[in-house]
Amino acid sequence: MEWIDICFNLTHESFNKERDEVLERAREAGVSWMLITGADAHQSEKCLEIADRYPDCCRATLGVHPHLAKQWTDAIAARFSDLARADANVVAMGEMGLDYNRDHSPRPQQRSAFEAQLELAADLGLPVFLHERDAHHDFAQILRRWRDKVPAAVVHCFTGEADALAEYLDLDCHIGITGWVCDERRGHHLHPLVPRIPRGRLMIETDAPYLLPRSLPKGTGKKIGNGRRNEPAFLPHIGEYVAKLRDETPEDLAAHTTATARAFYNLPETAGV
Template sequence: MSTTQWADIGVNLGDKQFRGDADAVLERAREAGVTRMLLTGTSVAESRQALTLCRDYPGRGLRATAGIHPHNARFFDDDALAELAGLLDEPEVTAAGEMGLDFNRDFSPRPDQEKAFEAQLAQAAERGLPVFLHQRDAHDRFLPLLKAWRDKLPAAVVHCFTDGRRALYDYLDLDCHIGITGWVCDERRGKALAELVPAIPAARLLVETDAPYLLPRDLPEPPPVKRRNEPCLLPWIGRRLAALRGETPEALAALTFANSAVFLGD
């Protein structure tokens, strides 16, 4: 077992790809030194599942978010907001989200996305909870909505950041954390992000797998179990980040672990 501790701030452990072997996934994470994981809620049902997993595996460093992803915003209504309120009041739920805007795929109409995003920001502010944010191809609309609430929120992380320099500095100006995934390990799509990584202030950096998605492209053979991403691969992403920033993996692990505690209010 690794003696270096890592924090994975974005794990979709309730995804169907993990059904039947969550025990093994968590054990591999433990052996890799991933001792803190934030389980992502992207709908009311998946937020409930994230909370259940935290309770099913006590002592594993699991925490949950509760929220409605912009892809699911078409299902957002007063009943969903009330159910989220109940989930956000549970002690294992330490952040609100995943929430935000996604104008890349538009799985939900944009007015529905904006309505759900603003309502969830208000709900998080009322409870003094940090927010777990999603933004894709929507920066110009996302930024003013977030800015209107940022001073009322204890912390915010722009999860799976893949945007450009202007967006990065806009979020840093709002004192947001920046979540970096295995996207940075992709020599095709991740080159621009890799160039930006050194510009992220040490106190703002967080690392995540977004498992089971975004499997790092540069992993050696053989491929991982079921060709899916897992929390145990977080140190691989961390080593890539450390190299880009001119740091040791151990120093980056300690830094991002401490930053996760700040973000979550531990």
């Protein structure tokens, strides 16, 4: 089986000393491509450096996360534009969007940075990688204004309710599902929603090092801080869990989610997986 992880925070410090080993474990698990996700200007450039170093399995996104929206400037927009035009390993803009759960940046600045990044993606002709938490109404309202101007959009780590899922599908968005769905404390509401995502719109992701699936055996993952680290090698576990919810075989789910991610990000075929 071949898998594609559409969100991997490889710039996280916990991976600094063992990137080669982490990527090798992912490949051994059947993960052929990993999308390295940008969250601010500096980290986005680092994502691209990593993608350029590992072009056989990594691609990069450039973006400013809503938590850091107060950092957004015209200079960052110009830098992202230059990078995306110069390097084909940039395959999407993001992580961008709205997060009203923590409000690390003021909401007006979140909305402004989100709209500015959608405008930049439209100008570059790149898909968008989106973050939304507790901000469905404002998020959908902004996205609706730009949806027909960007080639594709994925709402990553979807954790919302049925009405949000329906609206995002109506907006022709793809949906990313993480190990959140494996969490017995807070993921059960997603179980009846996951089968509603049509084939061709569903992609899966680890969001590593975050969101280690709680359905993995206790002690899985390297210990970091007060928890344990997720990594792309655990993506097949998420895929098998999602396949069961959808009454599909893991092989079928791997095939259609991989085909979807490959088309969304325009990824080449990968030999040997």
